[in-house]
Amino acid sequence: MKDVTLLVSGFVIWSGAFLLIYALHATGCALGVRAEVLRALLILAFAVFVSAGFVPLWLAIRRRRGLLGQSAVIATVAALVATVLTFSTVLWLGLC
Amino acid sequence: MTPIERHKQLDRIWNSGTGFQRLSAVNHPVVGRRFMAPALVFFVIGGLLAMLIRTQLASSESPFMEPGTYAQIFTMHGSIMMFLFAIPFFEGLAMYLLPKMLGARDMAFPRLSAYGYWCYVMGGSILIAALVLGVAPDAGWFMYTPLSSSTYSPGINADVWLLGVTFVEISALSAAVEMLVSILLLRAGGMSLDRMPIFAWYMLVVAGMMLVGFPPLILGSILLEAERAFDLPFFDPTRGGDPLLWQHLFWLFGHPEVYIIFLPAAGVLSTLIPVFSSTRLVGYRAIVAAIVAMGFLSFGLWVHHMFATGIPHLSLSFFSIASALVALPTAIQIFSWLATMATGRPRFSVPMLHVGGFFFIFVCGGLTGVMLAMVPFDLQAHDTHFVVAHLHYVLVGGFVFPMTAAAYYWLPHITGRQPVQHLSHAAFWTIFVGFNLTFLGMHLTGLLGMPRRSWAYQDPMWEVLNFVSSMGGFVTTIGYALLAMDLLMLVKFGRPFRRDPWKSGGLEWAMPTPPATYAFGAIPHLDARGDSLSPAELGPKLAAGEGYLATPRGELETLGVDPLSGKPSQVVILPHPSYLPLMTALATGGVFLSLLFKVYPMAIVSTVAVVTLFLFWTRGRQKPQMLDAGMGLTLPNHRAHPAPPSLWAMRFVVAADATAFASLLFGAGFLCISAPDWPPAIWPGPGWLTLLPAIPALVVLLAPKGIVPVIMQTAALAGFALVLARTQGMTEHAAAASLSAVAIYGGLHAALGILFAGYSHWRRGPDDVSISALWQRYAGIVAVTASGFPFILRLLATGVS
Amino acid sequence: MLLAGCEGDLSTLAPAGPVAQGMANLWWAMFWGALAIFLFMMALFLLLMFRPDMGRNTPAYRWIIWGGLVFPVPVLLLVTGVALWQGERALGGTAPDRIEAEAQMWFWRFSYPGTGMPDSIDVMHMPAGRDVEIVVTSPDVIHSFWIPRLGGKIDAIPGHANTIVLHADEPGEFGGVCAEYCGIGHIDMSFTAVAHADWPAEAQ
Known part of the structure; x- marks a missing residue:
């Protein structure tokens, strides 16, 4: 089952990042959190999820066995890149 | 035992019976076909509604329907095509094909398939009955509140949608569970996950997506119905509700839905293109990763239907980027198919013609999809005919064309006859030309500012474009009529053939056609990828009993394997034909009808009936025991296994x-x-x-x-x-x-x-x-x-x- | 013919303000790019179908890497980046001149707080040559405010007040519609935006 877990784990992290960062942004804006604080929180979440994305990637590369293992490497790389790209806008777009 | 004796004994065990006994059928070839047949009927109804729309819009002088009637027509066109045609059709196809591709004798829960089928037909009938009676839903297929709330839609119309569609969704959810379990557990011995035919991978991901995608819509429908029936103000802004909540719940389902529809079709393409290129699929690993990526990414797109609702730009940007990124797994699949063609030797045939139609139309739809992912452009194109054109390019190109290819490819499997091909080319070209005539210019209609769902208009430039679209629509319809005739001729006059007419490498062809009720005389053991076998050699061996579970014992047996390695692990014993699915579905229909007509005591009684009937499903189960599985293996039956289906x-x-x-x-x-x-x-x-x-x-x-x-x-x-x-x-x-x-x-x-x-x-x-x-x-x-x-x-x- | 066809009163391709101009530019850039990609893809498919020897020497992984990654990734990054940069100007922002637009089944009521101008129905007066902020609300169902020649849509959602900043370069009249289906009177909700050189506008 480990191969299957690795296959989806990268994108599970991406999904988690999506829900959390989107919710954080919406809640922060609704609660009227100060802009610098909200920006810092968003960037922190972004950094945490990108770093988290390296874990399954590292595991997948170390394990890389069989066809499914190789698919897992491709999928975790893709998920990491997707995480970096999808949320990079927290660095430069206006907040609320 | 001779193959003939084995066939007779197995057939006696697996046969569904004749006459009224047909109502008790639970076997996958029967239920799979039954899903597809009404789906085609609904496709015809939806198509006729489209013709009414095109007639209405043909010129600025031609409106013949009142705006209220027109609203019912466009709402039902969308709802029928999405909920009653596309999803049930691929569910039926998957039910018919998956066990045969994976080397199983049936799906894991045949009675659940049958129950899902009855729910689908009954729910669909409620919607069609409402259409005939003139009380069909009329708030658009995404039913935005407050327009669909009781204040602005006081009639029964919106209730029909909420309850009818939810009734149908039961079949989608049960199909999702069924497909997941069947793909993971019921396969040929030795078919590890990475030896599965690629279609099974697609359906595995699709089923997973359905499992997560449908609940938000079902929940949203329940909340909206609770608001309409019991005045709980979830969506009413005057009492602390918010119409935007409905949009989130709807699109949280609605966008994955598009990929839920596209992926089975892509699975068909990944199966057909290698066969018609006389080679194996190139890039299996990349495709597996791509469909997993697509499965996840497609859940991060839903707000791109809501760019104009006032959500902050930063939030929109996540959805915009994810919408652009989802193009990448699509590109990877398309180039894997091109690479497959490049390394093989493509041969021209009718299914390939439709694959070509897919390439043309879907690439076009994909490109406009990337455009719409861009927030500034979407703010202009949103809710105009540009979006209407885009979604038809994606859904017709990405679903109907591949499924037509699938029909030409697998109809011989269902009927045992090969195409005659008198009308095939004419039908294809009529559809292809008609489709582009209808929808290519419609992009411009949208850019010129025509909002969707307009029942009349004056602008002279819109008139020219709409007239062309209407003519194209009628040409397309003629094309589909030709296609229907062609397929009917195939069924009626096709030439019988022996095994594997397309020289495919798939297990589903390693059986006589039309297939026997039990699919495989013996369940094979594989030591190669499931799409590179030689059915012509394997078929007779299986019929002769070379494999697992070759000796009939009076029960409906199929092999259960370890999900990852494909090592045989249990003998799954399936239920005999039963009227329980029909009865339970009738009781379930009772629940929905009582809710629809607001007879709430009756709804409670029916719910109790449903629960009681479900308890009856568990009667007559096997005792836990060990069984001889053939090939020298003794395995527990599923009740004695720690992880049964x-x-x-x-x-x-x-x-x-x-x-x-x-x-x-x-x-x-x-x-x-x-x-x-x-x-x-x-x-x-x-x-x-x-x-x-x-x-x-x-x-x-x-x-x-x-x-x-x-x-x-x-x-x-x-x-x-x-x-x-x-x-x-x-x-x-x-x-x-x-x-x-x-x-x-x-x-x-x-x-x-x-x-x-x-x-x-x-x-x-x-x-x-x-x-x-x-x-x-x-x-x-x-x-x-x-x-x-x-x-x-x-x-x-x-x-x- | 094609260009003449783009000139309609509701045409997004006949922009009359900077926001709509940017959106139209983005469209044309994406259109030509998409056309090139489309033709390339079709050529590739037809070549492989009828001249299968063409691609035989290219290893399979190279097809996937080039077609699935190397080519589309930069294109997508470029388009998305430009669109986000543009979206940052098209969405949000404020302006000192405010107009309130209330959508109702099935008409628009515009009011002009602080100008002394009376409310108007289905005609929106606005200043030309400068930014104006429009606050869009609805007391009943969801509508959508859209003047295609000036900029994108913004939904009128009951319980919410959404804003959009528009800018008409020159005085003139521009068509507007309700873009979100709002019941049987949906198409009756068209209105006219009149941009005035002087503001507050005197003659009405």
Whole structure:
């Protein structure tokens, strides 16, 4: 089952990042959190999820066995890149 | 035993019977075909509605329908094509094909397939009946509130949509569970996950997506129906609700839905293109990764239908980028197909013609899709005919063309006859030209500012473009009529053939056609990828009994394997034909009809009938025992195995249910943040009392087996009832409505917990115990969450104020 | 013919303000790019179908890497980046001149707080040559405010007040419609935006 877990784990992290960062942004804006604080929180979440994305990637590369293992490497790389790209806008777009 | 004797014995076991006994059929070839047939009928109805739309818009002088009638027509066109054609059609195809491709004799839960089928047909009939009676839904296929709420749609129309579609969704969810379990457990020996034919990978991901994608819509429909019927103001902005909540819940389903429809078609392409290029699929690894990526990414796109709703640009940017990124897995698949053609030797044939049609139309639709992912452009194109054109390019190109190719490819499997090809080319070109004539210019109609769902217009330039679209629409219809005739001729006059007419490498061709009821005389053992076999050699061997479970024993047996390695692990014994699915579906229909006509006591009676009937499903099960599986293997039957299909099914049901619960909690939190008038003047919850159900729930978490959960779940149920009784004013503010909904959700799970715990305590099979324990733990977590949630919500509400 | 066809009163391709101009530019850039990609893909498919020897020497992984990654990734990054940069100007922002637009089944009521101008039905007066902020609300169902020649849509959602900043370069009249289906009177909700050189406008 480990191969299957690795296959989806990268994108599970991406999904988690999506829900959390989107919710954080919406809640922060609704609660009227100060802009610098909200920006810092968003960037922190972004950094945490990108770093988290390296874990399954590292595991997948170390394990890389069989066809499914190789698919897992491709999928975790893709998920990491997707995480970096999808949320990079927290660095430069206006907040609320 | 000779092959003929084996055939006779197996057929006697697996046959569904004739005459009225047909109503009891549960076997996958029958149910699969049955799903596809009404789907085609609904496709014709939806197509005729499209013709009415095109007639209405043909010129500025031509409107013949009142705006109210027109609204019913366009709402039903969309709803029928999405819910009654596309999804059931691929479900039927998958049901028919998956066991044969994977080397199983049937799906894991044949009666559940049959139940899903009856729910689908009955739910669809409710919608069509409403159309005939002139009370069809009329708020657009995405039913935006408040237009669909009782104030602005007082009639039965919107209830028909909410209840009819939810009824149909039962079949989608049951099909999802069924496909997941069947793909993971019921395969040929030795078929490890990475030896599965690629179509099974696609359907595995699709089924997973359906499991997570449908619950938000079902939940949203229930909440909206609760608002309409019982005045709980979830979506009413004057009482703390928010129309945007509906949009989130709808599109949280609605966007993955598009990929749920596209991926099975892509699976067909990944199967057909290698066959017609006389080679194996190139890039299997990349494709597996790409469909997994697509499965996830498609859940991060939903707000791109809501770019104009005033959400901050930063939030929109996540969805915009994800919408652009989802083009990459698509590109990877397309180039894998091109690479397959490049390394093989493509031969021209009718299915390939439709594959070509797919390439042309879908690439076009994909490119406009990337355009629409861009926020500034979308703000212009959104809700215009540009979007109408785009979605038809994607859905017709990405679903109908590949499925037509699939029809030409697999209809010989169903009928045992090969195409005659008199009309095939003419039909294709008529459809292809007609389609582009209809929708290519429509992009411009949209850019020139024509909003979708307009029932009349004056602009002279729009008139030219609309006239061309209407003519194109009629040409397309003629094309589909030709296609229908061509396929009918195939069925009627096609030439019979021996095995494997297309020189494919798939297991589904390693059998006589039309296939026998039991699919395989013996279940094969594979040591190669499931799409590179030689069916012509394998077929006779299987018929001669070279494989697992070759000796009929009077029961419907198929092989269960380890999900990852494909090592044989259990003998799964399937149920005989039964009228229970039909009866249960009728009772379920009773629930929906009583809700529709607001006869609530009848709804309760019908619900009790449904639960009682479901309990009857468990009668006459096998005893746990060891069985000779052939090929020198002795295996436990599924009841003696620690992880039988039913346990897997419960795991997936819990996943789907957890998604619905999470959607409910998200909904309440969303209202708190986004809706006006929060928090309510007096907080409606009963304070610390809400924690009451958590106490028995924690006990259940510690002791989920035996008699303990029966008692504790009863206590939890009572606790939730008390909380509900003490929650004030649920029709006055959405906060109270949401807290009540959460308490009801917890209470229902406790009630089911009592049922499962009591049942497993009484019947006490090892599988009953583990399935019940799984539910008890889950219901315990739900109860604890439901107890704590009011505090979190209150905290959030105080912060917002 | 094609260009003449773009000139309609509701045409997004006949922009009359900077926001709509940017959106139209983005469209044309994406259109030509998409056309090139489309033709390239079709050529590739037809070549492989009828001249299969063409691609035989290219290893399979190279097809996937080049076609699935190397080519589309930069293109997507470029388009998305430009669109986000543009979206940052098209969405949000404020302006000192405010107009309130209330959508109802099935007409628009415009009011001009602080100008002394009377409310108007289905005609929206606005200043030309400068930014104006429009606050869009609805008391009944969801509508959508759209003047295609000036900029994108913004939904009128009951319980919410959404804003959009528009800018008409020159005085003139521009067509507007309700873009979100709002019941049987949906198409009757068209209105006219009149941009005035002087503001507050005197003659009405």
